[in-house]
Amino acid sequence: MQELLPGALTAISLSASLLLLPTLLSQAGADFMGVYTASMLMAIIGSLVLGRLGLPVAAAPGTALTAWLVTVIILAHGVSWQMVLFMGAAVSLVLTLIFAFLWQRGRLNRLEYLFPPCLREGLRGGLGLLLIFQGAYQGHLLLPSPTGLLQLGSLSDPVAYLSLTGLIAMLALMAVKNRLAVFGSVFVTGLLAFIGGFWVLPDAPFFLPEGLDKTGFQLIFMNGWENIRVCDYFNLTIFLLLYLVFTSWGSLTALAGTRLPKDGCMGKSLLALSGLSFVSCLIGSMPMTAAPESAAGQSIGGRTGRMAYFTAAFLLLLLFAEPTLKSMASFTAILAPALVGAGLTLLLGMQNVFGGGLADKVSAGLLFLLLPLTQNIAAGLGAACIAYTSLKILVGESCEVSRALRVLSVVFLLYFFFGFWSIA
Structure with a gap:
């Protein structure tokens, strides 16, 4: 039962993201309750699948991808939410077929060793900083600045001073090596x-789940496709493919790391997430990824797949508690300590990434910088991959860069020049 509290904390931390998804898609015309129900169901199923693979990691539809698609593709270009779900389903299906082919050939697990240690550990640190920034932002400890990127919040704001109180309580419990530090800080802040x-x-x-009839298989009624140029279909496809592959790979590497079993678990997880992404888009939610909020549960002792099972069980309870979740999410100070604690756990578990050469330091530094600022694992990993490959070749150490990594660097260059920037 030592995985019970980690599962509960992961579910509570994940609840804010699962509320954000229907909020974003409802702005595009989707039914809020339908998207909420679909997202919760997929998070439950995804967590059970990853738990079955022995990973202390939850799975959920990606909020960062959803925010980008809603603001850039749907609202800015006038594309319907059904069209976006169709594109997500099509790309996820193609990705599933590719992964299945590679799995049969025994090549899918090579992804686990594609990147050098500096990038793998840099992902852990960058994802940790991303969670810390998210927690500080939700807790109003960091705010947008009119003169710079960010500014400190004001303690006259109840959200800010209660968030700070929770963080102080968490750090105090961490200092005395209390393994329930993060859970205790969330409890204190909520109380x-x-x-x-x-x-x-x-x-x-509480409420009874509903609305799947308004979101399920609605992608067949897609419209707005005429608002996208033919070349942008290719750009969007490349963007989605790279985003889904490397966001899932990066999250799994950062969250599971050395806990990945040596029996092809990375390949199985990627194949499972791509298949779940296809189903998720069919019933009205977004493609799936390994949830960074899983680090919150790991911070208080979650180490095995049972944590993911308990996360799924608590998410099943939260499926019927949408009004309660809404009231909790309206006062974001409650969840701020959980996100910051999750980020600290990833940072503290990271090995030294700045002890190598210039290429190692620069690529790891890019991950530390870009992940918190862009909240896009694929973009941060792409920039770091290009920097690592280029610098290794420039200093005459090209033998340390695999052929696959060189090809991937070229693909990421296309991603930035023709996919990411032209649509955005």
């Missing part, structure tokens, strides 16, 4: 918010 009247439970805290 103080409830006592202060900032978090109020709704009169009807």
